[in-house]
Amino acid sequence: MAKNPSLSVKITNAQRIFTKVPEITVYFWITKVLTTGMGEVFSDYLVKHINPLIAVALTGIALVASLVLQFSARRYVAWIYWLVVVMVSIFGTMAADVVHVALGIPYLVSTTFFAVVLAIIFVIWYAMEKTLSIHSIYTLHREVFYWATVLGTFALGTAAGDMTASTMHLGYFSSGVLFAVLLAIPALGYWFFGVNEIFAFWFAYIMTRPVGASFSDWISVSHSRNGLGLGEGPVSLFMTIIIVVLVGYLSVTRKDIKNEPAAS
Template structure:
């Protein structure tokens, strides 16, 4: 009886799994979406009315989230569409705080860090877990996407702070955050760093890594970049994301068929 109940529970939970397995493909696409969101956001703001650009970004984010919440299982193209829209709108949110409201990058970075910490605290106090392997309910999914949006806003502000306020420039900022990204990776692999802490630490760091290097590639030489342009870089990254996501849709390499009830409590 208990075994039968366990199998039934497993099958029910498997239906509602709404996030991918964490594979090398996950991290590759994640970094590319951060870079694409950064430069495409800048492209939109620079080529149309900023208010309209932000409004379009917000509408796109809401529409993608509605689609994500409407499905009952993880669907690669829907999931990554939300991540892309979060990346674009998260960039815009961080830029609005600095450019429109005049808040220094150091202050906005601290603000988003506090906001993200509060999300984590509320999520944990409510659900007793921060594991992405436990995203089986609407509430946990809502916490998850709030956290993702917070990480993008924080990463954007932190990357801009090191590049502009600390005068490191985009290339050195990218190198700095790449080193910081290696900390949770090595800590988890060799020193027994908590899996959940390592994941979210790495997740936050991927944002300034991707954004800094994409800015470096796109901005003109006068700003310390390679000068390839926001439009071409955005298009190139978009094509690469589509290819990777299309591959995952066909192969389901990011779906573990027998994942079990592996949530961390």
């Protein structure tokens, strides 16, 4: 039986309408790196200025509230989506720090642990949904797997960045350069050598965390720690302003929503 072109178009349009994530554009990567940097320094700012347990609790509540908004929305809404990413960034940073500071687990061990957890999430996601594509996030199951994966990438990236900066004694700036190079590898592989799109995306996505976190730490920490010494508070505020302006721009222009569905 011949396929019905009209039906195929309607199915494709429906998937676009109900997709819950943005298209992968340069705006996506810029905003993603900014949220990782902001989450890193703001997390440090919170735990230094209020009780760490209270900070974790408040951040956890805010994360749950943002996820409720995200799951309640019927399609991608820029400010809701990026609010969740910011909260995941802050909470993921705290989770990785708690594992190291509160439990005394070395960064190498925590990095390995989060890598295994992330791999398990990928395996279960693929076994149940048969795809790991970001373009397929238009069902509840896939959205749950997507955000679990995002949280895992933030925790892994935080632990990996701290491991290279502290355990391997590279410092924040050198760590940022290292992970920036690693971030470029899948991008170049995809553009010039035909590396699998899904693998390239998730590899780059993981690398954005230590890139943003390492450079934001370098900008904020004191000179005694080989940083620029601008402070967590001012750096957090500056990055938050940029994120708000950028997300507002995307909300108005819809430049992160490609291929609007055709009229029926």
